Amino acid sequence: MTTGTDSISFVRQFGAGLRVLLVLTVLLGVAYPLAVTGVSQVLFRWQAQGSLVDASGERVTRAEDSVGSLLIGQSFDDPQWFHPRPSAAGDGYDTLASAGSNLGPLNPDLVAAIEERRAAVADLEGVDPADVPADALTASASGLDPDISPAYAELQVARIAAERGLDEQDVRALVDETTVGRDLGLLGEPRVNVLRLNLALETMGS
Structure with missing residues (x-):
């Protein structure tokens, strides 16, 4: 009680x-x-606003002044540009549907998609399918990875130089200049930001 x-x-x-x-x-x-x-x-105003850049590669804090974020991958389909990783976010690079494919490594659909991408990249770049790097074949967990490996960037050098009428060594040097090493020298892998690289490429060609 x-x-x-x-x-x-x-x-x-x-x-x-x-x-x-x-x-x-x-x-x-x-x-x-x-x-x-x-x-x-x-x-950290620039970072807090989304790490936005304008067409010249300069930092901006307003979305209306920007061409994209260095943190979010976007589509570059034209052969004159460096291409990013594939995206499983919505119909591709959809920031409102950020996600991976959620398919296991032995899933027939994923295996078929990888082989299709391998053949397409090898044909576009004029290389042996065995030489196509893994990040050219698989989407990231977010589907919005802004970076590619130096190996994938190097694979695209000859095509871009031919498309733009540039010297391959100059394009290769640009890739080297925009390659970022491991964080603190040991975390992660070397990488190249596709948007930053393409903006620098456009400046070089002007």
């Missing part, structure tokens, strides 16, 4: 819990996000 003392104890505990909930909501749900947002906008 509940006594008056038990009821008072319950009310006190409920009130204490409610006060803790309200305090934590204000601190962690309002104050902390506002503080992090404020610090990022003051110290």
Whole structure:
């Protein structure tokens, strides 16, 4: 049987819990996000706004001034451009449907898609299918990977030089200049940002 003392104890505990909930909501749900947002906008404004760049490769903070984000892959289909990794996000590079294919390595559909891509890339670049790098055949987990491997960039050099009437060595040097090494010298793999590379390529050809 509940006594008056038990009821008072319950009310006190409920009130204490409610006060803790309200305090934590204000601190962690309002104050902390506002503080992090404020610090990022003051110290890292460009990164906080999405690492956007304009047609000249310069940093911008307004979407209407940009041609894309260095963090998000986009489609480059024309043979005069470096091509990115395949994308399984929606119909391809759909930022509202970021995802991988979720197909296992032995899935017949994935195996067929990889072989189709291998043949297409080998034909486009004029190389042996065995020489096509893995990142030219598979989509990333997000479907929006902005980077490719130096090997895949190198594979595309001859085609792009021919399409643009440039010297292969100049295009190859551009790939080397835009290649980023492992983070801290040991994390991840060397990579080339496709948007940054294509913007530099356009500048070189002008």
